[in-house]
Amino acid sequence: MAVITEAAIRELAARRGERAPITSCYLDVDGRRVARHKDLEHEVEVLLKGAKAQANGEASVQTDLNRIERLVRSGLDRSHVRGLAIFACSADELWRVIELPVPVHTRVVINHVPAVGQLESVLREHEPIGVLLADRQRARMFVFELGELVERSELFDELPRDTGARGERDRGGDHPHASEAHTQAHLRNAAQVAFEVWGEHRFEHLAIAAPDHLAGQLEAELHPYLRERLSGRLTVPVTANHGEVLAAAEEVEAAVERRRQAKLVDRLRMAVAAGRRGTAGLAEVVDALNEHRVDVLLVSKGFAAPGWRCRGCDRLAAIGRRCRGCSGEMDEIDDLVEDVVEEALAQACQVEICAGNADLDVMGRIGALLRY
Ligand SMILES: [Zn+2]
Numbered sequence: 001m002a003v004i005t006e007a008a009i010r011e012l013a014a015r016r017g018e019r020a021p022i023t024s025c026y027l028d029v030d031g032r033r034v035a036r037h038k039d040l041e042h043e044v045e046v047l048l049k050g051a052k053a054q055a056n057g058e059a060s061v062q063t064d065l066n067r068i069e070r071l072v073r074s075g076l077d078r079s080h081v082r083g084l085a086i087f088a089c090s091a092d093e094l095w096r097v098i099e100l101p102v103p104v105h106t107r108v109v110i111n112h113v114p115a116v117g118q119l120e121s122v123l124r125e126h127e128p129i130g131v132l133l134a135d136r137q138r139a140r141m142f143v144f145e146l147g148e149l150v151e152r153s154e155l156f157d158e159l160p161r162d163t164g165a166r167g168e169r170d171r172g173g174d175h176p177h178a179s180e181a182h183t184q185a186h187l188r189n190a191a192q193v194a195f196e197v198w199g200e201h202r203f204e205h206l207a208i209a210a211p212d213h214l215a216g217q218l219e220a221e222l223h224p225y226l227r228e229r230l231s232g233r234l235t236v237p238v239t240a241n242h243g244e245v246l247a248a249a250e251e252v253e254a255a256v257e258r259r260r261q262a263k264l265v266d267r268l269r270m271a272v273a274a275g276r277r278g279t280a281g282l283a284e285v286v287d288a289l290n291e292h293r294v295d296v297l298l299v300s301k302g303f304a305a306p307g308w309r310c311r312g313c314d315r316l317a318a319i320g321r322r323c324r325g326c327s328g329e330m331d332e333i334d335d336l337v338e339d340v341v342e343e344a345l346a347q348a349c350q351v352e353i354c355a356g357n358a359d360l361d362v363m364g365r366i367g368a369l370l371r372y
Pocket of ligand 1: 323
């Protein structure tokens with residue numbers, strides 16, 4: 001799986017549909033959500049049918065949508081792929097399929113520019129993580145990006161003969177000073193390896209896995225750039241296999257993500273309290289969205305609530321049935337939250353689905369930081 005980079009997203013974002021609109025299609029293909037391929041095919045069929053109606057007979061877009069349908073029908077290897085981002089414009093010979101190890105919000109956008117918002121949020125939510133494992137003679141350094149190993153380095157500083165196997169268990173060998181000096185030098189080397197790897201492949205967060213009596217010393221040896229990226233200690237042994245290290249790294253990633261979102265929710269709470277550039281509650285957020293004032297949308301995971309959509313102008317509302325935009329009639333919809341997320345993505349807002357954030361739940365499970 002090719003790792004998607006910010007540069008690749010920027011390059012994509014610069015594309016324009018010169019001869020025809022660009023079709024952007026995100027598919028949640030997470031096998032944990034939809035296990036049977038037949039069910040996934042059906043879901044995509046329904047999605048694309050709606051998109052075809054929207055395409056208004058535009059030949060290039062029709063070709064794009066048919067090609068996407070064929071891609072899904074041909075079968076997908078979903079063992080590592082949980083999300084797909086597809087960008088197509090047959091008239092301009094654009095066809096990019098980006099496989100993602102994380103799920104995305106299923107949708108199709110047909111516009112003269114590609115809809116890269118969700119790709120950006122995937123990158124934002126999955127910053128590269130470094131993991132440094134060490135004991136008294138070994139050190140291993142990994143960098144994971146989007147659940148994939150992108151860099152690794154190993155170091156072995158054999159213990160001095162005298163301290164050998166006995167010394168390793170710190171039973172107070174015959175030469176405690178020699179052993180101590182060796183450990184110190186080894187941890188310094190390990191910190192150096194970590195810094196070299198960081199030079200090769202930047203990571204935003206670093207987790208340390210080392211026995212308790214070494215971890216503090218190892219952290220002290222780290223270059224200040226790395227020390228400020230410390231995001232927690234792991235309990236995996238230095239000999240852990242690749243899968244175990246990745247699982248531990250994913251825990252770090254989830255914790256980092258919760259902290260990042262908690263900061264946003266804090267900002268929201270203060271903005272709402274101050275009555276400036278923040279609003280909470282479904283009705284309030286819908287109003288702000290209708291006025292194109294939303295910068296960051298925050299939603300508690302699993303939140304759903306009924307609401308209304310205008311038949312004439314597509315305006316959303318928490319309370320119907322008369323549209324406040326065009327005075328037309330509104331239709332009741334099962335889940336207004338789903339439409340709010342969709343609309344926010346269409347407006348290129350940053351969308352954050354927050355899991356287990358009690359502060360956001362208290363504020364009505366939805367809120368928005370506003371542009372003004
Ligand atoms: Zn209306």
